[in-house]
Each structure stands twice: as C-alpha cells, then as structure tokens.
Amino acid sequence: MVESDLALARDASAFYLKFSESLLQQIPEDGALAATVSAGFTQYAFAFVQLEADRIEGKDAKAAQKMRDRARLLYQRANRHAMTALERQLPGFGSALATNNGVNLPRLQQNQTSVAYWAAASWAAQIALSKDDPETVADLPVVVRLATLVWVTQPDYGNGSIATLMGSLEAARPGGNQQKAATYFDHAIEIGKGQNAGAYVAKAESIALPAGDRQAFETLLRQALAAGTVPRNLQNAVMRERALWLLEVSDDLF
Numbered sequence: 001m002v003e004s005d006l007a008l009a010r011d012a013s014a015f016y017l018k019f020s021e022s023l024l025q026q027i028p029e030d031g032a033l034a035a036t037v038s039a040g041f042t043q044y045a046f047a048f049v050q051l052e053a054d055r056i057e058g059k060d061a062k063a064a065q066k067m068r069d070r071a072r073l074l075y076q077r078a079n080r081h082a083m084t085a086l087e088r089q090l091p092g093f094g095s096a097l098a099t100n101n102g103v104n105l106p107r108l109q110q111n112q113t114s115v116a117y118w119a120a121a122s123w124a125a126q127i128a129l130s131k132d133d134p135e136t137v138a139d140l141p142v143v144v145r146l147a148t149l150v151w152v153t154q155p156d157y158g159n160g161s162i163a164t165l166m167g168s169l170e171a172a173r174p175g176g177n178q179q180k181a182a183t184y185f186d187h188a189i190e191i192g193k194g195q196n197a198g199a200y201v202a203k204a205e206s207i208a209l210p211a212g213d214r215q216a217f218e219t220l221l222r223q224a225l226a227a228g229t230v231p232r233n234l235q236n237a238v239m240r241e242r243a244l245w246l247l248e249v250s251d252d253l254f
Contacts, residue, residue: 013044014214025083031115034085041078042125045071047238050129052160058252064154068129075126082119086112098142105145108153117157120147121165144169160188160196162194182207192227194241199222204246214254218245221247 017040024030024037025170032090053067069161090106108116121141130136150162167184170176185207189201204220224243225234246253 013048017044019043021081024251028081028086031089031112034081034201035115035118037101038082038115038122041074041081041086042118042122043234043238045074045078046125047234051198051238051242051245071128072129075122077127078122079119079126081116082122085115086119095144097145098139099117105149108149110154110245112232113154113162116146116153117150117165120150121161124165124169124172130196133137144173146238152188155187156191157189160190160192160199163188163191164196164199164202168202168206171210178207194223194226195236197224197227197236197243200227201246204243209253212254214250216252218247218250 017037020033020037024033027033030150049067049071053064055072056067058062083094091110092105118246120143123139123146127137127140127143133163147162147165150157154163163184167181170181170184171178172241183200185203188196191201192199200220200223204217204224208214208217208220220244225240229236230241
C-alpha cells in the first residue's frame with residue numbers, strides 16, 4: 001500500500017483485502033498475489049488494530065486485549081496465505097523448514113522473496129502477540145530460518161525491511177546477540193538511506209528500550225519522525241505515528 005493518509009487507507013483496506021483474498025482463493029499458488037494479500041493483512045493488523053490496542057491499554061485493558069487477539073488472528077491469516085503459496089511452489093517446504101534446522105533448505109528465487117518475507121513478518125508478529133501460547137512461541141526458530149532465507153537471497157529487500165526484521169528477530173530470540181541485532185538495524189538504515197522510519201523505531205524498541213537508554217531511544221524516534229516525511233507512504237506514516245506515541249509515553253517506559 002502506498003497511500004499515506006491513514007484514515008483513507010483504513011477505510012479502503014477492508015474491501016480491497018477481501019476482494020484480493022477472494023481472487024487468491026482461486027489461484028493460491030500465485031506468489032505475487034499471495035504476497036500482496038499477506039502484506040495487506042499484516043499491515044492492516046499492525047496499523048489499525050495492534051497500534052490502537054497499545055494506545056488504549058492504559059484506559060481499557062480488556063478492550064486492548066480483544067484488539068490484540070484480533071490482530072493475532074489477522075497475522076495468522078496473512079501467514080497462511082503466504083505459506084500456502086510457498087508450499088504450492090516448493091512442495092514440502094513447510095515441513096523442511098520446521099524439521100531440518102535450515103540444513104538443505106531450497107534456496108528461494110528472486111520472485112519468491114516477497115511472499116517469503118511477508119510469511120516471516122506476519123508469523124513473527126503473531127508470535128509477538130502469543131506470549132501465553134508456548135506452542136506458537138516455539139515456532140520462533142522456524143521464523144528465523146525463513147527470514148534468513150530471504151536475507152540470503154535478497155539482503156536489500158524492501159528498502160531495509162528484511163534487515164529490520166532480522167534485527168528484530170535477533171533481539172527477540174532467546175540468547176540473541178544485541179550487537180548483531182544492532183548491526184542489522186544499522187544495515188537497514190543504510191539501505192534505506194535514512195528514509196526507512198521503521199528501522200529507527202524497531203532499533204529504539206528492540207535495543208535502546210531494553211537497555212534502559214532513554215537518550216538513544218528518543219534520538220532514534222526523532223530520526224524516525226524525520227525519515228517518515230520522505231517518501232510519503234503508508235509504512236512511514238504508520239511508523240511516524242508509532243514514534244510520536246512512544247515519545248509521548250516515554251515517561252512511563254523509563
């Protein structure tokens with residue numbers, strides 16, 4: 001989605017997603033369409049459901065949890081479409097990904113990186129909202145393998161999107177290396193030429209916040225605000241809103 005007006009994007013998204021999903025059900029092996037649908041559900045869940053849940057948490061915890069449950073199901077839906085397309089193109093891919101620890105996995109083709117990226121991104125987002133579900137959390141190493149396949153195939157994918165995801169996964173996984181995670185984020189910022197707001201926000205939340213470094217946290221968020229003005233697109237608009245909100249609640253975070 002390239003629309004930068006969040007309200008307009010939200011109003012238009014539901015119809016577009018349902019229409020695209022209905023088309024995909026007829027040709028589930030279409031990787032490009034599956035990537036579009038998976039991206040749409042993932043972005044919708046994050047921008048219009050999960051972030052709103054974070055905002056209302058302090059006022060209505062029950063409503064916030066209900067929204068997070070909805071977001072989790074939308075992420076699951078996004079992942080299902082993407083993984084179905086990959087499985088149709090690469091029979092046995094899902095099973096190999098889950099069982100062989102990344103050994104002898106088929107390399108992705110360039111035209112498969114987008115659907116694989118959204119499969120990994122939606123899966124990671126689902127896990128992040130499933131901390132009370134050990135079975136879902138246990139899939140994190142599988143998501144890391146999938147994201148790594150995208151990284152190896154196209155490390156500059158998405159103007160730094162895959163590098164940002166790799167950094168977030170490295171920071172989140174048990175025993176993760178924070179310096180390695182920071183390197184991924186810095187690579188994402190470099191690839192994005194300072195115009196990828198999400199990379200700054202992710203580094204702030206994954207590195208600076210857990211370290212208790214408020215100065216670095218707020219500096220990164222202000223950089224996200226500057227990055228979020230050019231280019232004007234939905235991703236940067238969403239992360240700009242996220243950065244503004246995090247700055248507003250920084251007293252509660254530190």
